[in-house]
Amino acid sequence: LAAPGLPWSVAEAFSLLDEVYYDALRRVTEVLEREGVPFCLVGGGASQAWIASLRTAGGRQRLSDEPLLTRALRRTRDLDFATRAEPARMLRVLNHLAASAGEGAHVLGPRAIRLGPVSVSFTLSPGDLSGMEELYDELLDSRTPLSLRRGPESDEVPTIGLEELLATKLTRRGDKAKNIVDVTQLLAASRDAGRIIVVATVRRLVGGRPDARALLAGLEQELSEEEVD
Amino acid sequence: MGRFERALQRIRDAAPALEQSGAVLSGEAAAHAHLMAATGTTPDGAILYAALAPRRLTAIYPDGAGRVPGIEPDDGPVAEVIRASLDRFGATAILGDGTRVPVLSRDAVVAELLSRGGLALGLAGTLIRVCNQPAVDPDDIREILKAARQGERFQPLLELLSVA
Numbered sequence: 001l002a003a004p005g006l007p008w009s010v011a012e013a014f015s016l017l018d019e020v021y022y023d024a025l026r027r028v029t030e031v032l033e034r035e036g037v038p039f040c041l042v043g044g045g046a047s048q049a050w051i052a053s054l055r056t057a058g059g060r061q062r063l064s065d066e067p068l069l070t071r072a073l074r075r076t077r078d079l080d081f082a083t084r085a086e087p088a089r090m091l092r093v094l095n096h097l098a099a100s101a102g103e104g105a106h107v108l109g110p111r112a113i114r115l116g117p118v119s120v121s122f123t124l125s126p127g128d129l130s131g132m133e134e135l136y137d138e139l140l141d142s143r144t145p146l147s148l149r150r151g152p153e154s155d156e157v158p159t160i161g162l163e164e165l166l167a168t169k170l171t172r173r174g175d176k177a178k179n180i181v182d183v184t185q186l187l188a189a190s191r192d193a194g195r196i197i198v199v200a201t202v203r204r205l206v207g208g209r210p211d212a213r214a215l216l217a218g219l220e221q222e223l224s225e226e227e228v229d
Numbered sequence: 230m231g232r233f234e235r236a237l238q239r240i241r242d243a244a245p246a247l248e249q250s251g252a253v254l255s256g257e258a259a260a261h262a263h264l265m266a267a268t269g270t271t272p273d274g275a276i277l278y279a280a281l282a283p284r285r286l287t288a289i290y291p292d293g294a295g296r297v298p299g300i301e302p303d304d305g306p307v308a309e310v311i312r313a314s315l316d317r318f319g320a321t322a323i324l325g326d327g328t329r330v331p332v333l334s335r336d337a338v339v340a341e342l343l344s345r346g347g348l349a350l351g352l353a354g355t356l357i358r359v360c361n362q363p364a365v366d367p368d369d370i371r372e373i374l375k376a377a378r379q380g381e382r383f384q385p386l387l388e389l390l391s392v393a
Contacts, residue, residue, distance in 0.1 A: 013392075055279075071359050072279040074392055177350050177388035184351025188279045191233075218348040222281060225232065 012117055013075035016048050017063055022150050024118040025049075025079055029157055031097045032083070037090070039122075040143035041159045042168065043080035047182040048073045049146050049159045054189040059147030059154035072185050074178065078119040082140050082160065085124050087111075132171060135205060139164050162186065163198050167205035170212040170219065180215070187222055199223055233282035237261060237272035240286065243297050244330040250294040252331065253319050255303040255311075256341050257283035257349065259332040260356045266322035266330075267360040274325070280355050281348065289333070291315065306377040307341045318373075336366050340373040343382045350385055357393040365390070 014021035025045065032039045041049055051073060053059065055066050063069060083090065087110035094113045098105040104116040111128070113120045123129050126136035142161030147154045160168070166186060169179040190197055199220055206212045230238075240254065240262055247254065254262055261283050264270070268277035287303035289312050290296065311318045311333065318337040322330045333341070335356065342353035357365055367390070371383050 051279075067277070068279050071355070074354075076392075177354065177385040178392045180348060180350040181354035181389070181392060184281050184348055184355070185279060188281050191281075192279070214347060221284075222348065225282075225284070 013077045014118065015069075015073035015075045016052050016148065016150075017069060017073065019150070020116055021079075021118055022063075022148075024115040024120065025157060026155050027101060027115065028079065028081065028097065028113075028120055029155070031093060031100070032081070033158075035093045035096070037083050037085050037093060038140060038143075039081050039083040039158065040140055041079065041157055042082045042123075042139070042165070043078075044074060044076040044178070044182065045079045046159045046165050047169070047186060048076070049148060049157050050162055050165060051185050051189045052148055053146040054193040054195055056149065057193075059149040062149050062151075064150070072189065074181055074185070077117075078121060081120070081122045082129070082136070083122050083124055084137075084140060085110075085122075087124060090122060090124055131209075132168065135167075138205075139168065162190070162195070163201040164205060166197070166219070167202050170202070170206055170215045171209050183215070183219065187219070197223055231282075233276065234272060236283050236286065237265060237270070237276070239299050240265075240330060241272050241324060241326075241328050243286075243300050244328050246297040247288060247300070247331045248329070250290060250297060251315075252288040252290040252294055252297065252300075253315060254287070254300070254330060254332045255289050255308055256285065256287045256305070256338070256345070257352060258286040258288070258300070259322075259338045260342065260352050262322040262324075262330045262332045263335055263338065263356060263360050265324050269325040271325040278355065278359055280352055289315065303341075305341060305344060306379055307337070307344045307373060310373060310377045311337055335360055336369045337373060339365055339386070340370045340377075340379075343370070343386055344374065344377060344379045346382065346385075350389070353386075354389045354393060357389055361393065 090110040094107045098107045106114045111122050126133040142164040143158045144161050145156045146159045169183050264278045270277045286300050288300045289303050289308050318334050320334040322332045342349040
């Protein structure tokens with residue numbers, strides 16, 4: 001699966017411990033902030049950001065100084081962002097991003113850009129988030145700045161709120177196993193960091209979605225046992 | 230000491246009695262024994278892997294064997310199949326302090342966790358990721374699940390292997 005002429009395999013997956021993935025995250029975040037596009041990191045990248053932030057005391061520790069992260073972060077090939085932007089505006093933003101990133105950056109329309117081996121995807125409006133359209137703005141508004149640190153300075157990464165992330169992980173269809181892996185690691189990291197999860201928020205966001213009911217019950221039981229403890 | 234640490238301690242302390250009765254830890258308890266062994270975790274020291282605490286500590290007891298306090302008999306469908314072949318599916322997890330814990334083999338534990346579904350899939354993913362040498366044997370796991378009439382639970386394993 002090695003791509004000719006490229007220093008990475010096309011099937012390679014990354015975590016925030018990998019420079020190429022962390023730099024792609026930082027680069028996209030900087031450009032979206034500068035251009036004033038409302039956005040937050042979602043999906044597997046958001047799970048990694050929350051787990052990393054919780055396990056490094058909000059960026060007080062470097063990522064590489066926390067040995068648990070090598071096993072707790074689920075590697076992925078992409079970064080996903082929720083945004084609110086017109087396609088034409090987003091295309092301009094991504095073209096600026098590609099120009100500043102240089103070789104290896106390719107714009108694939110207003111919803112996707114490739115930064116070297118990392119695929120970056122964007123939802124632009126509620127219609128892009130099938131199954132949770134009515135919650136789109138609430139998920140976007142939950143954005144929480146998480147501090148992460150690879151080098152001497154920490155970086156701020158606007159990320160979907162923890163409860164909102166858990167709700168999307170419990171609710172989104174397909175790839176269930178990887179979502180459950182993320183949920184259990186998020187719960188474990190929250191427990192170890194002493195971060196209390198507001199179950200009522202997760203429950204409200206999950207609502208009556210039948211697919212998520214059993215998983216939500218498992219999450220509620222897990223959290224109530226921690227509370228009793 | 231939290232629920233997690235207490236559970237790990239109970240697993241360690243139950244080891245001699247389990248061995249004496251010929252029982253093997255199963256399910257979440259066995260997964261944690263494998264994880265402790267693979268990472269050098271001991272219940273009294275730092276926990277060197279990230280997971281949720283086991284909800285139930287279970288073991289598969291041979292017919293007529295005495296029960297170990299705090300370790301429930303496993304009556305799940307996979308356990309029923311494995312009980313007949315404990316010689317084949319039994320293993321030993323050696324903890325950092327040298328304690329030898331009788332457990333189900335890792336592949337059998339993964340089959341059990343797949344059979345349970347829900348958040349147990351997360352523990353299966355952690356087990357595969359942390360204890361990945363040698364690689365899990367999907368054929369072995371499929372065979373166990375089919376024998377337990379849980380064949381439809383196999384599919385998530387392929388997803389877990391792809392993200393491990």
